[in-house]
Amino acid sequence: MGFLNGSVSFVRFTVVGDLPENPLEYIGRRISAYSFRDIDESTEEYSIGWVSVANMFDASFSYASYQVGDYVVLTLRIDERKVPAAVIKKMVAKEEMRMCQERQLPKLGRAARAEIKESVIRTISAKTVPVPAVYDVCWSLTDATVLFFTTNKKAHALLEDFFKDCFGLLLSQQIPYTLAERLLEDDHLENLPLLKPQLFI
């Protein structure tokens, strides 16, 4: 579910690390370098990058700027060519059978079978349309906090890696304990590590 429509689901990250001088200029440069590259017309299996929240086809941010007030608002787009394993298995078996008949052989050698499998994957991948996934990101520069609009844990790990590659900054997910560290006054904070689970019965 996108950030701009309907109900939203999100988790929070703290941005760890310092931005260089002229942060907006730096962020702009890095977003350009890591913007999404379309693979519809190629045979590449995977592509990940930034696009505009307003339009998943807009990797140059001509429909909407990524900078809104003190926030950087982006969409992380991931396209992947996914060929079901059962399809690969079927097509490999079919090609092996055809080759055996053509060469009048009872069985193919290991090298020939490996070559067939590689060729089948290449051919089917090229015919497969990449499956897109989009996740909205809202980065508050004032609070050094990122809202990530999905609860998919695999996507969280992808964002953490991609954010680090792109901006050179680490993301640390906010959980109740770390949130308590941020919210508590000093005299209460020292008791926090000492807490033990309590029963309510």
Added chain:
Amino acid sequence: MDLVDLIAEKRFLGQEFLTWLWWKSEERGGSVELPDSGDILVEFEKHMLLEYGEEEYEERLICSGLQSELKEARTGLQTGKKIEQARVRLVKGDHEYHVTLGATLMDFRSVRLPKTAEGSASNESGREESEGLILERIFLCEEVMKVIDDLFRLFVTVRTSDQWGHELNTIRQWVAGISNEG
């Protein structure tokens, strides 16, 4: 301690928060006073997920239903189950939010934000999402986060204070007595 260990070892904090919040919401008929914002309305809704035990011995209990009074969830609390997820309705001023809060990661799921004049107009006309709409959505997300943070701050402040023993006794009495109310 790295984050994975911290999540596992300290997940009780979020679970206790949700139990405390349920008690707190019923203590004054749904009204909870926040230091900066005054009274807000907190109401537990039709969905709750409870857990008992760890890892392979873990049991999960999902309670839901349109007219549900969460009787099973209440009974679950009496058998020592912990709240892992709860659907909560929050009303602050003119703004009404519905959110499913996760205890372990404090994640916000299926958050229904208030309808606003600008948001409705934009959807009806189908025009490009404006900067104003983006800022408005950010504002609403931040408002609901701030309400939850303020509630959580109330909880962890008392949880790390000398008053906790007294508050815990009151919550235990509430847990023990809630089956009679339903």
